[in-house]
Amino acid sequence: MEEHQKPLKQDNSLLLLSTSQLQQSFAQRGLSLKDHVALSGGHTLGFSHCSSFKNRIHNFNSTTDVDPSINPSFAASLKSTCPANNNAKNAGVPMDPSSTSFDNTYYKLIFQQKTLFSSDKALLDSPKTKNLAAKFASSEDTFTKAFIKSMIKMSSLTGGQEVRKNCKVVN
Template identity: 85%
Template sequence: MAIMSTLLISLLILSFSSSSTSLSSNYYAKTCPNVESLVRKAVRDAATSDKKVPAALLRMHFHDCFIRGCDASVLLDSKGNNKAEKDGPPNVSLHAFYVIDDAKKAVESACPGIVSCADVLALAARDSVVLSGGPSWDVPKGRKDGRTSLASETIQLPFPTFNISQLQQSFAKRGLSLEDLVALSGGHTLGFSHCSSFKNRIHNFNSKTGVDPSISPSFAAGLKKICPVNSAKNAGVPMDPSSTSFDNKYYKLIFQQKALFSSDKALLDMTKTKNLAANFASSKDAFTKAFIKSMIKMSSITGGQEVRKNCRVVN
């Protein structure tokens, strides 16, 4: 987590909150009525060719919202001496930017200069969940695109090594509750993790043991085979055995001591978050309802200033 002054954090939250009031599910009803179908087609076409696309777009949206609000700053390319968010250490594994490019191109052809890249990304994240067998929801629209993107700010993202106190602080600074923390963590049901994100749990855990004692020994042994201690190759594993399907198995794995990240296991370290995780593990319906609520809340953190013509560059 970046060391930011309390004043700056407060100003960021105030800015995000004040601009979110303009969002509306029918924002483009008259100006670009086909925007949702256009974005949906771009995501569906890409996912047909690459099953990793949905997870990538959901993660991209999360990483965008947690820096300067959901302003598509994660989509901007580095230019000159400015290193953009997408080239920051936590974001170098982000991919599928081309899907947003394709969706934006289609939208611009139908409704030039109307729909923000931030809205395209928010819609694409929702469509990614739906295509993976998850729930749908009405996405509030009307976000603006930001003009600033700094790789140095990506250290504000919650790390996979975070404990529950660090996670709670990170989410609270974005106006997100413990309920949001546990529900949004369920997004880890989709996707792939590189060894670097969980090697702290299977190699040299502390001075007493090499493996985190809170991880299943057999699970850890399998991970160590894929991620040997001195390997130069950053291999990895699926987030869960059904990593292309949006379900509640992520929570079940936590209770089976088969969570990949320290931040996943950390949900069991506080009574409230543990109870929420247990509820989601036993009820997919409870999870999906909470996930929808928290996704809408997170994606309503805004902060942009313009509608970009090209998602990779400011106007």
């Protein structure tokens, strides 16, 4: 596990896992690498609380405060919204600037180093996931079709799987 990653808690989402850990988690559920990358595109919608990404903008590791893989101006903006001593429970940011539109903006942001979670950045760590993310960044239609197919595949899973109302909490 990389130095900056924290152990995954049982009630936490997949936000802190490495690429190989994420791939293994998806594979154990019968989902392919393409499913993994396509379903990650769900991060184009919604809002994230500061607590979900604060590990990337405050006390990242023993030598740097901010994850060096984050675009510096984006990190500064996040730190402004989510200061180290933030006590506001509802503080946070949209997942992407088009957070109310289902589109491929998320994938474009990955290549600009403007994503919130380690799991988003991790899509660039492997040539296979990076190539899929590039394909989805260049074609919204390709992304949409892959997402639909993967979501249908995921919806057919059994064995305690659930769509969470809050990614960090089991329903």
